Amino acid sequence: MTATTTAGWGADSEVGRLRTVVLHRPGAELRRLTPRNNDRLLFDGIPWVGRAQEEHDAFAQALRDRDVEVLYLTDLLTETFASSDARRDAIADVLRSRHLGDTLRDYLADALADASPAELTEALTAGIRNDEVRGGHGLVTSLLAPDDFLVDPLPNLLFTRDSSVWVRDRVAVTSLAMPARSRETQLTELIYALHPRFAGAERIHGWQNEYVEGGDVLLLAPGVIAVGVGERSTPAGVERLARQAFHGGLAHTVLAVPIAQERATMHLDTVCTMVDVDKVVMYPNVADTLRAHAVTLAEPVGDRSESELVLRVAPAAPFLEAAAAAMGIERLHRIDTGLDPVTAEREQWDDGNNTLALAPRVAVAYERNDETNARLEEAGIEVVRIAGSELGSGRGGPRCMSCPVLRDPLA
Numbered sequence: 001m002t003a004t005t006t007a008g009w010g011a012d013s014e015v016g017r018l019r020t021v022v023l024h025r026p027g028a029e030l031r032r033l034t035p036r037n038n039d040r041l042l043f044d045g046i047p048w049v050g051r052a053q054e055e056h057d058a059f060a061q062a063l064r065d066r067d068v069e070v071l072y073l074t075d076l077l078t079e080t081f082a083s084s085d086a087r088r089d090a091i092a093d094v095l096r097s098r099h100l101g102d103t104l105r106d107y108l109a110d111a112l113a114d115a116s117p118a119e120l121t122e123a124l125t126a127g128i129r130n131d132e133v134r135g136g137h138g139l140v141t142s143l144l145a146p147d148d149f150l151v152d153p154l155p156n157l158l159f160t161r162d163s164s165v166w167v168r169d170r171v172a173v174t175s176l177a178m179p180a181r182s183r184e185t186q187l188t189e190l191i192y193a194l195h196p197r198f199a200g201a202e203r204i205h206g207w208q209n210e211y212v213e214g215g216d217v218l219l220l221a222p223g224v225i226a227v228g229v230g231e232r233s234t235p236a237g238v239e240r241l242a243r244q245a246f247h248g249g250l251a252h253t254v255l256a257v258p259i260a261q262e263r264a265t266m267h268l269d270t271v272c273t274m275v276d277v278d279k280v281v282m283y284p285n286v287a288d289t290l291r292a293h294a295v296t297l298a299e300p301v302g303d304r305s306e307s308e309l310v311l312r313v314a315p316a317a318p319f320l321e322a323a324a325a326a327m328g329i330e331r332l333h334r335i336d337t338g339l340d341p342v343t344a345e346r347e348q349w350d351d352g353n354n355t356l357a358l359a360p361r362v363a364v365a366y367e368r369n370d371e372t373n374a375r376l377e378e379a380g381i382e383v384v385r386i387a388g389s390e391l392g393s394g395r396g397g398p399r400c401m402s403c404p405v406l407r408d409p410l411a
């Protein structure tokens, strides 16, 4: 292991004391959701935006009350757009869309180049509707419906955990599998590449690599990473992340964990999150069937390049056992969601498993999941309850809505 966590950023676990986090306060992009587009944009309903903002502000305040520094993604993006390179790259990326046509593309290129940093952030996150453009009119604008999007909104920006994840002192900008989300990581990558706060931060992965989503990546312990493989993160994505982690000396074991390819279990963090150094809250309906392949290096890195590393893949073993063995602990204790299978199913759907640890044995959770929260407390976990009736309509909880940038190291 060569890398260490630096003072300004980095995390080597899910539970080290949280110092800095990136959130996204929901805004205009949520007002774009309609019953006709919400499925495609990966929302299960139409949130009441004002209430979602109140819930989110209370979430952010709960973190600040615990001395966590809250950074907002759109502030970082707007500050990043002080750089003309960032503006140029962001505009080029969004205009690569095959839906635009040359007339519209030329018009938008000029309009976006003239936009202020804040206006550019707004256009790239809330999207641009056909009836909102003042020029570039022609074949494409005539044939599209007035409320068709020329640039799609990004309502899932709310889930900042998916678009980047820190692994020790490196940031993995992820690669999102669903078309509705792929543009999120273009923006995240610009922030990490060009925002002065992250100057010098080394990046692994990237939005054009094989698919890996942050919600699938769990830092079980220093040197041990679990990665869910399912609807979002692919086997090739896990292999890429493992190669990068091994090559950078960031991990000794990566657990590849197949999960059911279903909406309710889209990421590993929808069924399992850590609440202590040796405790997870877990969906009991999958706990006994969840398995993991331990991936390790067959030979030392030496002077091999990342692609030359030889990986050893162990046969599948029960997840909790494989995890404990890799973590070097006797047992990874499991706290169940709900009391019975039906309650567990209801509370898992409402993100009862998706907790954000602020420190060992302190976790933020949606208040609505009464039984899971009671079980956490019985197990000695302090639960910081937040409201999430509107926030949850995108199917994500406190962990999905937060990207820890700095945690105290456990190693």
Ligand SMILES: NC(=O)NCCC[C@H](N)C(=O)O
Pocket: 041, 042, 043, 156, 159, 161, 162, 181, 214, 215, 216, 266, 267, 269, 270, 394, 395, 396, 397, 399, 400
């Ligand atoms: N880590 C997570 O589970 N994130 C929640 C993502 C929800 C979002 N609506 C999506 O479908 O991608």
